[in-house]
Amino acid sequence: MIGRLSLLAPVAWRNLWRNPRRTLITLLVVAVGVWSILMFDVMLKAWTTSSKEASLRTLTGEAQIHATGYLDDPNIVHRLPKPDGAILRVLNSPKVDGWAARVRVPAIIQSEYRTRAMTFLGVSPQDEKKISDLPSQVVSGRYLRSDADIGIVIGRDLADKLKTRLGKRVIVMAQTADGHLAEASYTIVGEFDGPVPAQDEFSFTGFRTAQRMLGIGGDISEISLDGAKMLPLDGVVAALKRAAPSRDVEPWTVLVPLAYTMETFSQSYIFVWLMIMFVLMAIGIVNTQLMAVFERTREFGLLQALGMRPGLILLQVALESALLIGIGVVVGVVLMLATLIPFRNGLDLGFLAAGSEMFGAGRVLYPQLDPGDAVRFSLIVWVLGIGAALWPARMASRTEPIVAMGEN
Amino acid sequence: MIGRLALLAPMAWRNLWRNPRRTLLSLLSISLVVAILVFMLSFQLSIYATMKQNTLRIFDGYAQFRPEGYTADPTLDRTISHPGRLAGEATAIDGVTAAAPRVNAFAILANGERSYGAAVIGVDPAGEAKISSIGSMIHNGRYLEPADRDTAILGDMLARNLGLSVGKKVTLLGAARDGSVAADVLRVVGIYHSGIPELDRSILEMPLSRAQDTFAMTGRANTIALGGPSLGAVDDALPALKTLGRRYGVSAVDWSAMEPAMRDAITLDISIGLLMYATLIAVVAFIILNTLLMSVLERTREFGTLLAVGMRPGLIGQMVWIELLGLALFGCVIGFAVGAAVTLQFERHGIAFSGMDRLFAQFGLPSRFYPALTPFSALAGPGAILLSIAIGGIVPYLRVARLTAASAMRAT
Numbered sequence: 134m135i136g137r138l139s140l141l142a143p144v145a146w147r148n149l150w151r152n153p154r155r156t157l158i159t160l161l162v163v164a165v166g167v168w169s170i171l172m173f174d175v176m177l178k179a180w181t182t183s184s185k186e187a188s189l190r191t192l193t194g195e196a197q198i199h200a201t202g203y204l205d206d207p208n209i210v211h212r213l214p215k216p217d218g219a220i221l222r223v224l225n226s227p228k229v230d231g232w233a234a235r236v237r238v239p240a241i242i243q244s245e246y247r248t249r250a251m252t253f254l255g256v257s258p259q260d261e262k263k264i265s266d267l268p269s270q271v272v273s274g275r276y277l278r279s280d281a282d283i284g285i286v287i288g289r290d291l292a293d294k295l296k297t298r299l300g301k302r303v304i305v306m307a308q309t310a311d312g313h314l315a316e317a318s319y320t321i322v323g324e325f326d327g328p329v330p331a332q333d334e335f336s337f338t339g340f341r342t343a344q345r346m347l348g349i350g351g352d353i354s355e356i357s358l359d360g361a362k363m364l365p366l367d368g369v370v371a372a373l374k375r376a377a378p379s380r381d382v383e384p385w386t387v388l389v390p391l392a393y394t395m396e397t398f399s400q401s402y403i404f405v406w407l408m409i410m411f412v413l414m415a416i417g418i419v420n421t422q423l424m425a426v427f428e429r430t431r432e433f434g435l436l437q438a439l440g441m442r443p444g445l446i447l448l449q450v451a452l453e454s455a456l457l458i459g460i461g462v463v464v465g466v467v468l469m470l471a472t473l474i475p476f477r478n479g480l481d482l483g484f485l486a487a488g489s490e491m492f493g494a495g496r497v498l499y500p501q502l503d504p505g506d507a508v509r510f511s512l513i514v515w516v517l518g519i520g521a522a523l524w525p526a527r528m529a530s531r532t533e534p535i536v537a538m539g540e541n
Numbered sequence: 542m543i544g545r546l547a548l549l550a551p552m553a554w555r556n557l558w559r560n561p562r563r564t565l566l567s568l569l570s571i572s573l574v575v576a577i578l579v580f581m582l583s584f585q586l587s588i589y590a591t592m593k594q595n596t597l598r599i600f601d602g603y604a605q606f607r608p609e610g611y612t613a614d615p616t617l618d619r620t621i622s623h624p625g626r627l628a629g630e631a632t633a634i635d636g637v638t639a640a641a642p643r644v645n646a647f648a649i650l651a652n653g654e655r656s657y658g659a660a661v662i663g664v665d666p667a668g669e670a671k672i673s674s675i676g677s678m679i680h681n682g683r684y685l686e687p688a689d690r691d692t693a694i695l696g697d698m699l700a701r702n703l704g705l706s707v708g709k710k711v712t713l714l715g716a717a718r719d720g721s722v723a724a725d726v727l728r729v730v731g732i733y734h735s736g737i738p739e740l741d742r743s744i745l746e747m748p749l750s751r752a753q754d755t756f757a758m759t760g761r762a763n764t765i766a767l768g769g770p771s772l773g774a775v776d777d778a779l780p781a782l783k784t785l786g787r788r789y790g791v792s793a794v795d796w797s798a799m800e801p802a803m804r805d806a807i808t809l810d811i812s813i814g815l816l817m818y819a820t821l822i823a824v825v826a827f828i829i830l831n832t833l834l835m836s837v838l839e840r841t842r843e844f845g846t847l848l849a850v851g852m853r854p855g856l857i858g859q860m861v862w863i864e865l866l867g868l869a870l871f872g873c874v875i876g877f878a879v880g881a882a883v884t885l886q887f888e889r890h891g892i893a894f895s896g897m898d899r900l901f902a903q904f905g906l907p908s909r910f911y912p913a914l915t916p917f918s919a920l921a922g923p924g925a926i927l928l929s930i931a932i933g934g935i936v937p938y939l940r941v942a943r944l945t946a947a948s949a950m951r952a953t
Contacts, residue, residue: 152838158831162824169820176813206702208655239702241649241658247616248647248716250658250743312654394900406817409577410824416570417828420563424835482809 137445138452145452148425155421156457162417163461164468166410167514171469173406174506177399179480179498185396188389190266191331194233194357196370197388199381203354204388207252209238209308212352219376224358228369231263232358236343240307242287242336244295251291252334253307255343258282264359267325267335274299274323282339284322288332292324299324305336310348317346411514415521422454422525433529434537447523447530454522455515462511462518469502476500546863549856553864560836567832568872571926574825575876576883578818578922580912583884584892585814587913589807593796594772595906599735600744601799602641602672602766603775604782606631606791612798617646617718617756617763624762627789628668634785636769636778641668642762644752648715648723650695650745652703659699659743661713663752663762672768675733675746682707682731689748694731696741705729711745717757725755736902772796818922826929830936833865837937844941845949858942862934869930873923880922884914 149156189195198220203211216224216234224232236255241248258277262268268276277286285303292298302318309315319338326332344350360369366384373382386393426433433446479497557564597603606627608619621627621642628640644663649656666685670676675694676684685692693711695703705711709729717723727747735741753759767782769775782793797804837844844857891909894901898908 155831155835158827158834162827162831165820165824165827169817169824172820173817208702239657248658250647306649306656306658308654308656314649314651314656390900391903409573409821412573413570413821413824413828416566417824417831420566420828420832421835423562424832424839428839 137448141445141449141452142456145449145456148449148453149457152425155425159417159421159457160461160464163414163458163514163518164464166414167462167465167511168468168472170403170407170410170510170514171466171502171507172472174403174510175469175473175500175502176498177403178503178506179500181392181396181399183498185385185389185392186266187328188392189385191327192265192267192335192357193385193388194264195359195366196373196382196384197358198356198373198377199354199383201379201381204381204383207237207239207354209310209347209349209354212310212349212354213356213380215351215353216356220373220380223369223372223376224356228361228364228372230359230361231260232356233257233260233264234340234353234356235261236340236347236349236352237354238307238347240305240336242291242295243304243306244297244301246296247294249291249295249333251336253305253343254335254337255340256337257340264357267327267331267337270325270327271323272326274321276323276325277337277339280340281342282322283319283342285319285336285338286323286325287321287336288329288334289324289326290329290332291336292321294333297321305338305346307347309346310352315346315348407510407513411517414514414518418454418458418518419521419524422450422457422522423528425453426450426525426529429529430532430537433532434534437532437534438538443530443532446532447526450526450529451519451523454526455519458515458518458522462515466502466507466511469507473500473502545856545859549860549863550867553860553867556836556860556864557868563832563836564868567829567868568875570825570828571869571872572876572879574821575873575923575926576880577821578926579877579880579914579919580884580887581814581818582918582921583880583914584887584910584912585810586915586918588910589810590772590913591910592803592807592906593800596800596803597772597796598672598674599737600673600675600740601796602768603772604767604779604793604795605799606640606765606767606782606786606789607794608763608791611763612792612794615645615763617644617716617758620718620758620761620763621765621789621791622761623789624760624765627785627791628765630785631765631767631782634778634781636774637767637782638770639668639671639768640765641665641672641768642749642765643669644749644756644758644761645763646715646723646752646756648713648745650699650703651712651714652705652709655703657699657702659695659745661715661752662744662746663749663756663758664746665749669746669766672766675735675740678733678735679731680734682729684731685746685748689730690751691725691727692730693727693745693747694733695729695745696743697732697734698738698741699743699745700729700732702742705732707732713745713755715756717755718761719757721757723756725751727751738903767793818925822926822929825926826933829865829869829930830933833861833868833934833937834940836864837861837941841944841949844944845946845951848944848946848949854942854944857944858938861941862931862938865934865937866927866931869927873927877919877923881914881919884912884918887912888914 200211200213238253240251240253242251257280258268272289297303299321302320304316304318306314306316360366370382370384436446479499481497606621608621611619624642628642631637631640642665646661648661650659667687679694685694707729710726711729713725715723767775776795779793779795786793847857848854888911891911893909901908
């Protein structure tokens with residue numbers, strides 16, 4: 134077999150270049166097809182990653198624990214005691230990479246000029262930095278320093294909408310544990326950037342400051358956590374549910390269904406596109422190879438007359454197609470990598486940011502070619518392409534030497 | 542010209558069928574792509590139309606009159622004076638059937654121990670019902686009625702969070718236009734569910750006249766929502782609305798200004814779609830040109846003979862070009878027929894995305910979509926393919942036109 138291949142391979146290679154133009158055009162068809170499949174894959178991946186990151190790394194985390202009823206009605210009455218016992222053991226086990234407890238209630242924020250509804254959070258800066266990117270997105274002023282920080286960090290866009298700025302004071306109103314509407318004044322110590330909906334919705338103060346304002350003692354509203362990288366999240370969630378059966382433990386797939394659906398659906402879209410592109414490529418390959426085979430009918434007749442067996446002719450023509458498609462696939466992958474060069478620092482959707490945020494993604498996409506996908510899709514195209522090329526190869530192997538050599 | 546075509550067309554047609562397999566494969570690739578393009582464009586454009594229409598019908602209206610600067614900074618003190626007269630004149634414009642003035646305020650709503658911030662919209666119940674579908678989404682109680690005074694309707698999430706049900710009282714506390722305290726107590730008469738969390742969580746509607754009293758807005762409104770038979774009809778009336786608005790010192794804004802996120806989302810989706818369609822067209826054009834180029838190379842000797850008996854090179858080039866266009870045209874017709882048939886089939890029955898209902902509802906979308914075959918969606922795909930193949934056809938044309946009888950006849 135190997136010996137046969139080493140005999141046929143150079144012949145097949147030379148045959149390819151007997152008509153360079155035809156070979157080049159077929160190469161181009163395969164390359165553009167592969168490029169477009171990979172492009173689709175890369176864009177959708179970048180998109181879903183961004184939409185997942187935008188929600189998970191902003192505040193959600195990979196899973197959350199709440200008091201039952203909180204997700205439906207985020208009122209202060211639906212709160213949890215500080216984690217302890219079994220649940221604390223799971224949170225501090227290697228199953229969990231990082232976690233943060235928060236106070237999180239609907240509230241009203243008031244500047245000298247404007248009033249808006251928002252979500253008011255009391256956070257622990259050290260824990261928060263482990264699971265959220267917001268602390269690193271502070272663009273002016275500073276992030277919170279400690280659990281007892283009495284400043285407030287708000288979104289830059291919210292500050293604009295309130296017509297206020299760093300160093301000014303705002304009033305926050307929220308319902309307390311005993312039911313009255315508490316008012317407290319905070320100095321804006323920092324402004325953060327990030328997805329505009331998050332900038333408008335979330336404002337942060339120190340964990341203990343919020344607990345004191347709401348009169349909830351040591352209680353909290355939610356625990357947000359990231360599972361260990363190597364473990365499936367389902368297992369981590371199941372362990373937490375066992376440790377805290379009376380609590381509401383939900384993974385991000387339930388908390389942000391949009392990001393989850395995008396991820397599932399994009400996979401099927403990619404395969405639909407792969408099939409469409411493949412049918413087109415197959416037509417292009419078959420058409421060209423059939424032509425090449427017909428041109429060489431006399432040659433195949435002669436080879437058979439000289440004693441080459443039909444199986445070997447089939448192998449030779451199939452080998453030519455395999456080489457042709459193989460090169461086309463490689464060119465397609467190289468084209469794709471070249472396309473990504475201008476975007477290695479991210480593709481800024483800039484003026485379309487509001488649109489991408491509406492679908493839950495960030496404003497900058499990071500297109501990256503997943504090596505696994507590149508290999509997988511290339512192999513699929515290559516194998517299916519060789520399959521399609523078997524038709525012309527079979528035609529060639531069925532040449533009748535007498536008829537073929539008599540042909541003009 | 543016609544005479545020449547009459548001579549060349551039958552030759553070109555016969556040439557195509559000298560190698561039926563090759564021609565059929567080429568036809569297959571063109572018609573496949575055309576069918577996909579016709580269907581996808583019809584589907585995509587109808588989703589956009591549904592998205593716009595549905596979103597706007599829930600609350601915004603198909604267009605609005607807004608005071609200058611209101612879009613960038615919506616505050617209570619930017620007002621339209623004489624809203625009643627402006628609304629009346631607006632409905633006299635062709636394509637506009639309803640105009641409803643609104644007061645858009647913000648207040649803290651309270652019920653006993655619970656309080657939440659929410660948008661408080663003063664609406665004219667009769668006009669509003671023709672523009673916004675919130676009235677038809679009431680699942681508990683009733684919508685506001687023209688005779689109502691101290692009533693309110695609100696979203697179900699807001700009602701649940703405030704612990705309110707039909708018949709209970711809700712307290713409003715906010716700032717009026719003149720800076721004084723605006724306070725009121727209203728009776729809940731209806732609770733709606735739109736499926737869009739933002740609307741269900743943060744809007745309370747009350748009668749316009751009462752809102753004008755409460756928020757020191759007597760004789761004024763913040764916006765006037767406009768309705769019509771369809772979004773297209775109101776869009777067409779926009780120039781007339783702008784002219785009318787200028788006389789009152791207010792601007793008429795269309796859907797893209799009211800829903801900039803949706804406009805951007807659609808632009809983004811179109812851009813990605815166009816990129817994909819362009820690669821599809823490029824691949825099919827390569828395939829067709831490759832096929833034609835092969836058939837031209839194969840026939841070099843024949844062209845030499847034609848040249849030798851006196852046919853001009855340009856004429857042979859034209860014949861080849863007509864072959865190409867004929868092939869493309871034929872493929873486009875088949876693809877169009879298949880694409881249109883599939884589209885019309887789905888236009889009748891719709892396409893359901895199972896399991897997506899709740900997600901779509903968040904964007905105000907139905908769970909079943911109906912592609913719509915329009916002249917644009919039907920012809921844009923085939924047109925783009927014909928055009929790119931016709932332009933690409935210049936390559937074989939030039940090659941043929943350069944041939945000389947002597948060298949061509951010697952070609953192998």
